[in-house]
Amino acid sequence: MGVLCALLALGLGVVLTGAYNIEVRDGDGWRSLAQRQRTRRLHVTPKRGTIYDRHNTPLAVSVEVPSVSVDAVELLRGIQEEYISMRVQQYATRIAEALHLPVEVVAKKLARHRRFAWLKRRVTTEEVASVRALQNRRQRYPVRGLMIEGEGRRFYPHRSLASSLLGFVAPDGMGKEGIELALDTQLRGRPEEIRGLRDRAGRLIFAEGIQDEAALAGHNVVLTIDQGIQFIAERELEAAVRTHEARSGSIVIVDPSTGEILAMANAPNYNPNDYNVSSAQQRRNRANIDSFEPGSTFKVFAMATALAAKSVRPTDTIYCEEGRMPIDNVVIHDTHPSKWLNPTQIIQISSNIGIAKISLGLGGQKLYDGLRRFGFGTATALPLPGRVAGTLRPRGRPWVPVETAAAAFGQGVSVTNVQLTMALAALANKGRLLEPIIVKKITDSTGIVLHEASPKVRRRVVSPRIARLVAEMMSSVTEGEGTGIEAAIPGFRVAGKTATAQKIDPATGRYNDTHYVASFMGFVPAARPRLAVSVVIDEPMAGTTAGGTVAGPVFRRVVEMSLRYLGVRPRGTRTMNLTKLAKTPKELKGTNAAARLTEPVPVAAYTGRGGVRVPKLQGQAVRSAVQALVEAGLIPVVRGSGRLARTEPPTGTRVARGSKVTLVFEPQT
């Protein structure tokens, strides 16, 4: 018996030694092993923030789309070595059938024996159902280790609208290009690691829980873009680029009093929902990153600088050499040869010689400094990928006289459309250059505002008096003999400037006579500007190439519709008396009605008795409803998202042209 007791004591000793070795001696190792086993990195990415326009219309939203992944280790647990390849084949066949995948692909993924592998991303509802059927434990051979996780997929409800500005999101959740790239970290949400526990089936268990899912989600970004104006700008730009067989084009629309960019349109563009069928050319945000020689629009800034420096007075007259002036070994030509011109006329008929003489009188250094003060040669502070400064001194040295003269009419320098529009806005804003704003607000997912943009004055470029003076000169461009008469908008004074800039042929290094950049910039109404707009059409080939005739009409249509959209009523001397207009015979009604004949108009919406019926738009998408309403001459106020549920006032109600109609959208069920 003693022997047996000793044996038992020996056993006790063995057990206690074992316990000591495991718990005390090797404890740390086991503990960290256990820790590693139960913590699991999360594959669930927080919901990406939404991008809104200034009226909180969603431009880019993330929707949860289920994806299927597999834990091959779990799937093949407990299967003996010799059967593994057979089982892999069997499982792969069943999984492939459920997910409509090739069997070999699935088999390869299973055979790799990893703890995590995507099987198929973005599966359909039926596929989810068949995966669930495979997982069902009540069947004879359930498939373990399959996981269905919601994965964020980016959706752009307005398709190509503002696409080159917004950018897109790659399947791995990385923002590419545009706002999606520039604000990726904010949109993506806090990258803070969530420590999950998992049990032996690989299921996630959270000790503290992540009920606060909203806190993990990405921030929402509200842009200054106005969806309605953006839409108008894109539509008109696209039409112009198509009509003139141009290479590309861009439009930037700025609110001159705040510096907020209301629209940034580019053509060509693409549908970011299908970004992989687009080319880099289509995705380019030209307004922000393409620099070009501005041409005659630059005269405005040269003139403003000269006037501010008092090297020329508004009342001076300058001899314009009858259209031909040699400087050094270059001859400068005018399209409208003249003898004596005052500064207003120089702007109005865009005399190269006149502005060259003024700038030579001002001096190269002063002109350079003045243009710098307008923001040229410095990249804007927009939070967008790609910072392009443009160049004022391409050779990196002070200008020689011919370069000074050329710079004054926008040759030998390059700018971006955003720079140009901001400088224009400075003239519209009493000479104060503002910082451009594209991001109005960033809020976290719970609604707390993290960042709110406010207008920021970069500098006072010229005095309000000079700004008003230049605006007055620019107004003459769209009046009388001006080059931009086609940009005139009935009921408004338009301060503008045309440009038809020759392009340098890369083959010869010289300006050629076939490729131009046609542009028009201007602000409306000239006295109290609401919009500063710059239209740039690159290489118009069909028909005319002049800025006034290519870009001018685009400007007019965009601004006219935008003003109507914004509810800005024509005022001043040219306001038409509606009652008088109604009395005039039909054929005399007009020149200005003719201008709109090109626009598709739902005829049924016209009543023929003054005033407009609210068209029937139920069930339409935001974009087409807004479009139809704008075309009917009404101002849409968008509420909600989805499909149009009703309008206020209701369909068929007769309302005065230009009145506001609220469009109530509701998500589709």
Added chain:
Amino acid sequence: MNEAVRQVRFARARRLLTRSGDGTVDTVLAAAVVAMIGFGVVMVYSSSSFEATVRFSDAQYFLKRQAIFAVMSLLAMWLLSRLDYRLLRPLTYPMLIVVIGLLAATVAGFGHRAGNAYRWLALGPIRIQPSELAKVVLVLWLAYSLSKKGERVKSFWVGLVPHLLVVGILMALCLKQPDFGSAVVLFCLTFMLLFVAGVRLPHIGVTVAAFAVAGAALVRFSAYRYGRFLSWMNMSEHRQGLAYQPFQSVMSLGSGGIFGLGLGSGMQVLYLPEAHNDFIAAIVGEELGFVGVVGMCGMYTLIVARGIKVATQAMDDYGAYIAFGISALLAMQVLLNLAVAMAIIPTKGLTLPFISYGGSSLLVSGASIGILLSISRRRQDHQSTSADGGPDSMDDIPESASAVVATAAESGW
């Protein structure tokens, strides 16, 4: 049969039932066992709440059941401690036959499956594990047989063969389930008792060797056992497969360190299958640390030591054998379970007495401690006093062998 004889018998039976015998129970032993059962209930809750929530959406599912089992077990213990253990003598063969029947029924296809083994028998809503019962019944039968045979156990045909036959049947039935662990326990138990009873050493040695060879062959030529054996030999390689349980178990123990993570803070319950059952020791190690394991072992040592003391002081051979058998059974179960939890030996399906979840195990343990306590009431030193006291003395029971056991134990203890 006359009236007087019947009356004497009736009186004796009444005394046996109503009077707690002539001495007090071993209070230290009783207290230690009650404490361990209470501790077990706590540990079952701590280790099962997760599994219970997942499977039954009720964190207390196992706790409630274990608490009921504990109360039943304590009742059984109390009842049996008040009964005279000698009442069991005539019940020996019926019990043995019933147990063999139950085991056979389990194997024959009435069993309930858990994992790959059919170890349970459903009697209405209650599930019992006949192999738990078999161990105690075997002890009772061996004690009965050995005490009856006395010196004749030295003979090969009388001392060895019948016992080997019975234990062989029981083991075969256990192996068929399959329950290798129980078979090993039954085997060891038999030889410990045979050794104590004085069966000749060469007989024991030869048989042990034969059984060992048979066992090894059984392991080698059964794919399931050989797989377990191989995975035990090379644990880290099979950590996701067959060695999953022992590997997780060792990980649990190791996570505890010296003082443990604290009751209820163990995380390995997520991974360790049967955490509240066969591998509860691992959770004890994780939550209470090395200190907890040592304390638990201390308690078991105390219980086993008191049990052996009861054996040495028992007033007859029968009681001595039972007491020793029960103590040895307990000690073996504990050691094997702990060794499995520490992956010192390959996985067996053995429960940790008093602590593991399970009605059969707890009831059988409680009952066997009850028998042990009943034996402790009738110590040798009380013998004389009670003999003087009157007609209570059971002088018709042979007492020779108990002295032999006592001296043998004292020399070694």
